[in-house]
Amino acid sequence: MLIHLSNLCKVYNTGDVEIHALRDINIEIDRGEFVAICGPSGSGKSTLMHILGCLDRPTSGSYLLDNIPISGYNDKELSKIRNRNIGLVFQSFNLIPQLTVMENVGLPLLYNRIPRDEIHKKVIDILENVELEKRMLHRPGELSGGEQQRTAIARAIINDPLILLADEPTGNLDTRIGQEIMNIFSRLHKDGKTIVVVTHNHTVASYAERQINLMDGMLGL
Ligand SMILES: Nc1ncnc2c1ncn2[C@@H]1O[C@H](COP(=O)(O)OP(=O)(O)OP(=O)(O)O)[C@@H](O)[C@H]1O
Ligand SMILES: [Mg+2]
Numbered sequence: 001m002l003i004h005l006s007n008l009c010k011v012y013n014t015g016d017v018e019i020h021a022l023r024d025i026n027i028e029i030d031r032g033e034f035v036a037i038c039g040p041s042g043s044g045k046s047t048l049m050h051i052l053g054c055l056d057r058p059t060s061g062s063y064l065l066d067n068i069p070i071s072g073y074n075d076k077e078l079s080k081i082r083n084r085n086i087g088l089v090f091q092s093f094n095l096i097p098q099l100t101v102m103e104n105v106g107l108p109l110l111y112n113r114i115p116r117d118e119i120h121k122k123v124i125d126i127l128e129n130v131e132l133e134k135r136m137l138h139r140p141g142e143l144s145g146g147e148q149q150r151t152a153i154a155r156a157i158i159n160d161p162l163i164l165l166a167d168e169p170t171g172n173l174d175t176r177i178g179q180e181i182m183n184i185f186s187r188l189h190k191d192g193k194t195i196v197v198v199t200h201n202h203t204v205a206s207y208a209e210r211q212i213n214l215m216d217g218m219l220g221l
Contacts, residue, residue, distance in 0.1 A: 002065070003065060005061065008022060009058060010058050011059045021047040025048065029194065036205035037214060045200070053088050053165045054085075085161055085162040087157050088165050088167075094152065101151050122158060130154050157188065157193070166197045
């Protein structure tokens with residue numbers, strides 16, 4: 001089992017008010033699965049994705065990632081686990097505007113102290129995989145939305161993470177380009193990647209093998 005959530009809860013404290021964003025969540029995801037987490041706005045999808053992606057911790061309950069109990073780690077340890085194991089893709093791409101496509105994609109490898117020529121070779125390989133090699137010296141501001149998201153996907157997979165997580169990856173793209181992006185996820189899944197996509201969009205969710213529904217922070221049918 002790659003991901004194992006048991007009785008997971010997340011409570012946000014905002015002043016006097018407690019918001020129960022996730023209540024008693026139990027989820028198991030195997031290696032190689034392609035899962036969509038679906039639900040309306042405010043149902044807790046991004047909260048769940050942040051916890052799965054080791055960007056945040058649950059308030060209670062346990063999260064085992066590849067049998068490692070995540071809840072007990074501090075921020076520094078958590079970011080190490082994240083860099084090694086998790087690839088993240090967001091709705092708004094989150095690329096660094098000053099860096100070229102190549103530099104953005106190679107960034108996760110720089111943190112791991114890999115020699116420059118090895119980084120260069122890996123970056124070119126991945127950019128060919130997402131058909132961006134002709135854009136590698138451009139900056140994000142000079143790219144279309146679809147090209148920016150393909151850059152973000154390349155950056156997310158360059159470390160060969162255990163799991164690729166995406167939060168509304170097609171939310172800022174038109175339908176046709178969104179399909180191209182989902183086809184890339186399907187291809188990566190065929191190649192053996194474990195993928196979790198968070199979305200409120202049923203067409204996007206239909207690319208996954210399995211759907212998990214969230215409603216008011218709880219698992220639904
Ligand atoms: N940092 C935070 N502080 C306080 N409340 C939060 C915080 N983040 C999210 N929430 C609340 O938790 C609930 C779940 O939010 P979340 O962002 O996970 O929903 P979502 O399903 O991703 O929605 P959307 O589809 O609009 O992105 C909402 O009621 C939201 O207002
Ligand atoms: Mg969200």
